[in-house]
Amino acid sequence: MKPSHKLLFVLCPMLVLGFIYYSSGKLHLHIWGQKPQLEADIALTVGQIVGSVYDKQGFLLKLDGQLPAELAYKYGNLSEGVCKPGYAAAKMTAIYPKFMKPAPMFLDRNFRRLAKVCNYLPPFGFKTQERIIDRILTATKNYGLGEDLDSHGCKRCIIVGNGGILANKSLGSRIDDYNIVVRLNDAPVTGFSKDVGTKTTMRITYPEGAIQKPERYEKDSLFVFSAFKPLDFKWLRQMVFKEKLRGTQGFWKSVAHYVPREPTEMRILNPYFIQEAAFQFIGLPLNNGLMGKGNIPTLGTVAITMALHNCDEVAVAGFGYDMNMPHAPLHYYETVKMSAIKESWTHNISKEKEFLRKLVKANVITDLTNGI
Numbered sequence: 001m002k003p004s005h006k007l008l009f010v011l012c013p014m015l016v017l018g019f020i021y022y023s024s025g026k027l028h029l030h031i032w033g034q035k036p037q038l039e040a041d042i043a044l045t046v047g048q049i050v051g052s053v054y055d056k057q058g059f060l061l062k063l064d065g066q067l068p069a070e071l072a073y074k075y076g077n078l079s080e081g082v083c084k085p086g087y088a089a090a091k092m093t094a095i096y097p098k099f100m101k102p103a104p105m106f107l108d109r110n111f112r113r114l115a116k117v118c119n120y121l122p123p124f125g126f127k128t129q130e131r132i133i134d135r136i137l138t139a140t141k142n143y144g145l146g147e148d149l150d151s152h153g154c155k156r157c158i159i160v161g162n163g164g165i166l167a168n169k170s171l172g173s174r175i176d177d178y179n180i181v182v183r184l185n186d187a188p189v190t191g192f193s194k195d196v197g198t199k200t201t202m203r204i205t206y207p208e209g210a211i212q213k214p215e216r217y218e219k220d221s222l223f224v225f226s227a228f229k230p231l232d233f234k235w236l237r238q239m240v241f242k243e244k245l246r247g248t249q250g251f252w253k254s255v256a257h258y259v260p261r262e263p264t265e266m267r268i269l270n271p272y273f274i275q276e277a278a279f280q281f282i283g284l285p286l287n288n289g290l291m292g293k294g295n296i297p298t299l300g301t302v303a304i305t306m307a308l309h310n311c312d313e314v315a316v317a318g319f320g321y322d323m324n325m326p327h328a329p330l331h332y333y334e335t336v337k338m339s340a341i342k343e344s345w346t347h348n349i350s351k352e353k354e355f356l357r358k359l360v361k362a363n364v365i366t367d368l369t370n371g372i
């Protein structure tokens, strides 16, 4: 080997070793277990940014009705009134990145696979009620909205709350324009159609909230059951199988004895919407996963949560508990006063309103009566 070659032979490995040593410093190949200063700094900054951009629930702190650039590209050019596919979920994700759209509206025969609800008792899940649900679902046979609506490309939904604010606004025909009109509990349509419309796609309720007079049930609408306690499922079984109602002492008020709907027109609402509204969106106390003081969302908010997962656009009307107007009517159909809601120990009206305000402010939902 020539002396020049020998020199190269020694120099090359030295150069390589030197390069590795130098770049390890630059690349922060630090001793295992020790955080290099720069990384620690970055983590702190990110923490500060995260801390100041999102609130405790995980919603963006700075909310406005503007479309983020990527959504402006997708929806910006659609003309007014045209249904925007995926709009509500996209806007929700923009202000609440944890949002995961898939969540079926109703329980079907595979309900046991719904991981988020199988370990909670009602109202946050269906634990202990699996067998009775199986029996009920065998009879209802249908688990969707029906052929027409299920195959509908883009769904515009409206949740009609029962608030007094709906009275004398003549919103009936605007409400009827939506593909899916959701009504709650025993709020009437007949006699109020100028203000609340005529269409009812589904009525969501529980035993104490259900319409009691058989003649007041609307035809062509789904009876959607939302359970709050184990006894509620027993009641539903009796309604589905048209059995004589027995064992009514566990209800907190009188309940319907008969629901004039075919089993095929009945559905069980996925309890995930109660759970998600309570613990994720509003931030109500977990109370070991049990119903407790102030940890139950109102049914209207549960319905909005369902719609965020299952509708392309979501509107609401008739929402608003206004504590500054204690004498205003609580409902559009009776004279009970707003102050009556203070007696409810199950809800946290002010925390719930904070959540609903976020949805309205960010244009995730449209509030036709501006009561939120």
Ligand SMILES: CC(=O)N[C@H]1[C@H]([C@H](O)[C@H](O)CO)O[C@](OP(=O)(O)OC[C@H]2O[C@@H](n3ccc(N)nc3=O)[C@H](O)[C@@H]2O)(C(=O)O)C[C@@H]1O
Binding pocket: 160, 161, 162, 163, 164, 184, 185, 186, 208, 209, 210, 297, 298, 299, 300, 301, 318, 319, 320, 321, 322, 329, 330, 331, 341, 344, 347
């Ligand atoms: C005494 C009592 O418990 N009242 C509850 C009544 C009662 O059980 C039913 O009317 C059946 O009689 O039901 C509730 O609700 P309620 O049936 O009154 O109304 C349905 C939903 O509309 C929204 N709402 C109502 C009135 C108002 N001024 N502002 C509103 O925003 C709410 O989202 C509400 O959920 C319920 O189930 O949630 C909530 C009420 O707390």
Ligand SMILES: CC(=O)N[C@@H]1[C@@H](O)[C@H](O[C@@H]2O[C@H](CO)[C@H](O)[C@H](O)[C@H]2O)[C@@H](CO)O[C@H]1O
Binding pocket: 206, 208, 228, 229, 250, 251, 252, 296, 297, 298, 299, 344, 345, 346
């Ligand atoms: C365990 C039990 O039955 N608790 C009852 C609550 O469900 C009920 O709240 C009511 O529960 C309903 C579900 O059953 C709705 O969520 C409604 O908005 C809410 O006001 C209150 C009414 O004052 O009475 C308790 O004894």
